Amino acid sequence: MRFLFRTDYNQDIDLFQFRLDRFWYGMLFASLATAPLWLDDYWISQVTYVAGFSISVLGLMLLAGFTGQVSLGHAAFVGIGAYAEAILMQRGVPFPISLILAGVLSGLIGAVIGLPALRLVGIYLAIATFAFVIIVQEVLTRWESLTGGNNGLRVPELTLFGLAIDQDWKFYYVTIVVAVLCFLGVVNVLRSPTGRAFIAIRDSEIAAQSLGVHLARYKTMAFALSAAITGIGGGLFAHKAGYLSPESFGLIGSINLLVAVLVGGIGSVHGAVFGAAFIAVLPQIIALLKDLLPDALAHQPGLEAGVFGLILVLTILFEPLGIYGRYRKLLFYVSIFPLYKRATFKRQKSYTRTERVH
Amino acid sequence: MVEFVQLTVNGIAIGCIYALVALGFVLIYKATETVNFAQGDLMMLGAFIAYSCIALWGLPYLVGILIAVAVLAAVGTGLDRIVLRPVVGQPTFAIVMLTIGIGTMFRAGASMTPGWGTETYSFATPYSGSTLRFGTVVIAAEHMTIILATIGLCAGLFAFFRFTKLGVAMQASSQNQLAAYYMGIPVKTMFSLIWGISAGVAAVAGILMAPISLVDINMGFIGLKAFPAAVLGGFGSIPGAIVGGLIIGVIEALAGFYLPAGFKDTAAYIVLLVVLFVRPHGLFGQMARKKV
Numbered sequence: 277m278r279f280l281f282r283t284d285y286n287q288d289i290d291l292f293q294f295r296l297d298r299f300w301y302g303m304l305f306a307s308l309a310t311a312p313l314w315l316d317d318y319w320i321s322q323v324t325y326v327a328g329f330s331i332s333v334l335g336l337m338l339l340a341g342f343t344g345q346v347s348l349g350h351a352a353f354v355g356i357g358a359y360a361e362a363i364l365m366q367r368g369v370p371f372p373i374s375l376i377l378a379g380v381l382s383g384l385i386g387a388v389i390g391l392p393a394l395r396l397v398g399i400y401l402a403i404a405t406f407a408f409v410i411i412v413q414e415v416l417t418r419w420e421s422l423t424g425g426n427n428g429l430r431v432p433e434l435t436l437f438g439l440a441i442d443q444d445w446k447f448y449y450v451t452i453v454v455a456v457l458c459f460l461g462v463v464n465v466l467r468s469p470t471g472r473a474f475i476a477i478r479d480s481e482i483a484a485q486s487l488g489v490h491l492a493r494y495k496t497m498a499f500a501l502s503a504a505i506t507g508i509g510g511g512l513f514a515h516k517a518g519y520l521s522p523e524s525f526g527l528i529g530s531i532n533l534l535v536a537v538l539v540g541g542i543g544s545v546h547g548a549v550f551g552a553a554f555i556a557v558l559p560q561i562i563a564l565l566k567d568l569l570p571d572a573l574a575h576q577p578g579l580e581a582g583v584f585g586l587i588l589v590l591t592i593l594f595e596p597l598g599i600y601g602r603y604r605k606l607l608f609y610v611s612i613f614p615l616y617k618r619a620t621f622k623r624q625k626s627y628t629r630t631e632r633v634h
Numbered sequence: 635m636v637e638f639v640q641l642t643v644n645g646i647a648i649g650c651i652y653a654l655v656a657l658g659f660v661l662i663y664k665a666t667e668t669v670n671f672a673q674g675d676l677m678m679l680g681a682f683i684a685y686s687c688i689a690l691w692g693l694p695y696l697v698g699i700l701i702a703v704a705v706l707a708a709v710g711t712g713l714d715r716i717v718l719r720p721v722v723g724q725p726t727f728a729i730v731m732l733t734i735g736i737g738t739m740f741r742a743g744a745s746m747t748p749g750w751g752t753e754t755y756s757f758a759t760p761y762s763g764s765t766l767r768f769g770t771v772v773i774a775a776e777h778m779t780i781i782l783a784t785i786g787l788c789a790g791l792f793a794f795f796r797f798t799k800l801g802v803a804m805q806a807s808s809q810n811q812l813a814a815y816y817m818g819i820p821v822k823t824m825f826s827l828i829w830g831i832s833a834g835v836a837a838v839a840g841i842l843m844a845p846i847s848l849v850d851i852n853m854g855f856i857g858l859k860a861f862p863a864a865v866l867g868g869f870g871s872i873p874g875a876i877v878g879g880l881i882i883g884v885i886e887a888l889a890g891f892y893l894p895a896g897f898k899d900t901a902a903y904i905v906l907l908v909v910l911f912v913r914p915h916g917l918f919g920q921m922a923r924k925k926v
Contacts, residue, residue: 346727392911399669399869402730403861404910407903418896527858531734538731577752578851582742588735592728593720 289467308452312445322556324448327455328516330552332509333536334462334545339502340534341543342466344478345495349389349405350533352412353503355525357382357510359416359423362431362520371436375454379508386503390496409530416522428521431514441515451512458505463545465501474498478543506533535584539591541600550599558584636770641887647777647846649883650784654839655860656867656875657791658832664870665808665828668718668729672737673836674857679740680706680837681849682750689757690749698757699841703834710833714826737854744851754850776845783842787835788876804828859886862906881905 282288292298312320336350360378369377389408396404416423423429434441434450441447465471473494476484485491514520532555540551562580576582595602609616658673670676680702687698717736721729745752761775795801807814807824814821840853847853863882867874882902890898897904 340727344725344727346730348730392907396910399663399726399730400865400910402669402726403865404907406858406861407906410903411900411907414896414900534731534734538728542727576742576746578742578745581738582746585735585738585742589717589732589739592724592732592735593717596724596728 291463291467305456308456312448317444320444320448324444324451325516326549326553326556327448327451328509328512329536329555330509330549331455331458331512332506333533333540333552334458334548335502335504335506335509336533337537337540337542337545337548337551338462338465338474338505339498340537341547342471342478343474343495343498343502345498346399346402347405347502348402348527348530348534349407349409349412350502350506351525351527351529352409353382353386353506354510354513354529354533355412355416355520355522356385357507358514358517358520358525359429360507361511361514362429363422365432365434371434375508375511378511379504382507382510383500383504386507387496387500389503390499394492394495406527406530409525409527413522413526416525423520423522426521428519431518431520434515447515451516454508454512458508459545459548462505466545470494470497535588539587539598541598541603542596544597544600546603547598547600550603554599558587637891638888639771641891642884643771643773644777645884645887646880647780647883648887649863649880650780651839651843651856651879652860652863652882653876653879654784654787654835654842655857656864656879657788657872658836658839659860659864660867660869660872660875661828661832661835663864664872665804665825666714666718666722667726669726669733670832671730671733672713672740672854673832673860674854675737675740676706676710676833676836676854677840677843677857678744678849678851678854679709679840680833681840681844681853682744682747682851683837684841684844685755685757685849686749689755695758695760699838702841703837706837707830707834710836711826711830713833714829718829719822719825741851741854750851752851754848756848757844759845774846780842780846783838784876787838791831791835791872800827859902862902865906866909 292301311323315323332350332354335353336347339345339347339350357378360381361374364374364377365371389405392401392404417425419425420427434447436450439446441450466474473484473489476487476489477491477494477498481491517524536551536555537547538551539554540549541547559580562583566579591598597604605621608620655673655677658676659670662668662670662673683705684698684702687693687701688695693701713736717732718729721732744750759776759779761779764775766773766775766778795805803814803819804824804827806817807819807821808828811821814824836857839857840849843853843856847856859882860879863878864875865878866881867876867878869875882905885901885905886898889901893901
């Protein structure tokens with residue numbers, strides 16, 4: 277077990293709590309930077325997908341995991357970001373600016389959607405955002421002059437400062453840089469007073485309000501920030517996919533994002549990456565398993581959805597902190613070996629939390 | 635004018651389906667403050683079981699309905715007992731996702747069940763094809779059955795909650811768990827039974843809807859339209875859910891005819907957002923802010 281002797285405030289809000297962390301993140305960074313040298317194109321493309329998707333998941337994580345607001349509508353922000361990016365590029369806006377504008381647009385719409393959120397509790401918010409995603413999807417389908425409707429929209433080739441990003445490894449670097457910037461940004465927000473206000477709202481709105489947190493301001497801010505980050509993820513998705521059509525941005529997309537948040541580990545930035553990797557890897561694992569399964573089961577079209585639902589249910593029932601939570605527990609087990617007690621992480625008895633007044 | 639009346643009647647029929655699904659949401663929400671996103675999939679399951687009984691095994695229509703409702707009631711009770719009770723007290727978010735996961739599993743399960751699969755089915759009803767005429771307005775027997783069955787079911791549920799000991803016990807557990815415990819009501823069992831009732835209501839909705847929309851594994855998505863209905867009614871009020879369902883049904887039918895394409899599917903949600911903006915707790919909402 278490691279003890280941290282705090283000697284000043286900066287240590288408390290340091291990005292890396294332990295010196296060893298710095299080493300491991302350095303290693304991670306180095307391996308990401310050199311990945312195209314020792315990974316083939318297939319894996320580079322996979323890592324790019326996970327990195328890009330993890331940005332969108334991170335956006336939702338900020339809202340659901342750190343501010344405690346449920347949104348079933350985040351696929352709409354992915355869609356808005358993706359379409360904005362494609363349309364801006366078509367109109368000749370250069371790349372980094374178009375991506376930022378896509379994020380800003382998505383963030384503004386997020387702020388507008390956040391407004392009713394100030395008055396909505398729990399389930400009403402989930403349903404309002406659910407209505408939002410369906411309306412946005414319909415708008416994307418019907419506004420044919422701008423989005424091409426059901427025929428889809430081709431995304432222009434990406435060029436960065438006159439340099440064509442035409443190969444997988446080039447786009448990989450673009451994605452990784454954007455992803456690292458987004459993650460650093462979110463980690464920084466979270467250790468600032470703003471981030472602490474978000475977490476306070478998640479833990480108890482009433483307590484946060486009593487401590488002087490302006491609920492309306494911070495909830496809107498959380499919504500806007502979350503939507504902006506998700507939109508940036510959407511912008512990258514546009515380039516990765518090369519072709520956009522409205523059905524990618526419906527309720528199913530939102531549920532995928534939420535599953536990524538939950539399975540990755542709600543309330544942790546690492547969880548966003550784990551969750552994105554889970555969503556990317558699961559269909560492939562199922563495809564591999566199909567060879568092993570009996571024929572009658574392997575060719576069922578519902579197999580993937582079924583496994584998906586099963587993992588979701590099992591995660592919530594048995595590991596509410598997701599992959600990251602499990603990882604922390606393993607780490608703890610190893611670090612205090614052999615003194616681990618089975619009851620350490622036993623779930624506390626819990627009672628219904630009511631939103632009603634009796 | 636005839637056209638308008640005709641559309642309204644059709645809208646009311648569809649609205650009754652929404653109302654029944656919304657009723658299921660509200661029963662569960664009132665009792666356990668959980669929103670069951672799998673309600674639509676329970677409806678699908680009910681329709682499929684009725685299809686199996688009637689079309690595959692050749693049982694009489696009414697027997698098929700009874701079996702489907704009974705099976706679904708058991709499924710609902712089991713769901714509460716096995717899956718939802720362990721997560722009591724978890725954040726809303728987790729429970730919502732749990733029910734979404736359950737819904738996905740039901741859909742996948744139905745698609746894998748031999749004899750069901752991903753195709754679209756229909757089963758014969760004693761009243762298929764006949765129509766009723768009121769002056770110039772024509773009502774399909776399917777629509778009429780839906781309306782009558784909904785009225786009957788609502789009256790039955792009202793009587794149950796009002797006049798039976800069990801129903802009153804359920805109301806008590808919904809209103810105040812702690813006080814209900816002190817009065818000796820087995821609150822947990824009540825909750826499981828409420829889940830059972832609401833799954834049974836979903837089965838009825840599915841069976842009633844089968845003649846007009848056919849049976850397939852995605853019919854549960856129609857249940858999603860019941861969300862606007864339930865919210866419109868305030869989510870905690872049973873009459874509210876019924877009125878909300880009817881309003882949504884009529885709005886949808888009229889929007890589909892008088893407004894440009896695209897509004898049919900979104901009208902309900904636009905109404906929902908507007909209502910939430912104006913009255914955050916629905917038209918008949920009665921939720922007050924929690925005080926310290």
